[in-house]
Amino acid sequence: MYSCPWCEQKTFSFYQKQTLGPSRSIKCAHCSRHVSVPWNRAHIAAIPVIVLGTLGLVLGKALFATASAILLGGWIGITLGMLITAPLYHLWVPLVKPDRH
DSSP: OEEEETTTOOEOHHHHTTTOOTBBBBOTTOOOOOOOOOHHHHHEEEEEHHHHHHHHHHHHHHHHSSSHHHHHHHHHHHHHHHHHHHHHHHHHHHBBOOOOO
């Protein structure tokens, strides 16, 4: 569980935080204020998915040059990227008071 930056009550689950983005906020069940994540850290945490997904697509094209190999390479790259991004997002991206709302 994650604490609300407003009331400091542990009201947010792992899944709720993982679905948050810099342009999406959710309400705290305890104080009803909006909570978000900082855009810079959220974007940095997403880099492994983007880099490994792109690398998988490129390697699938370079090594086999078939549509199925390209899609499989992209899928493997994104899966490996998520194995890095999810824990990074969990540990390094805090819940914050959003700039708007």
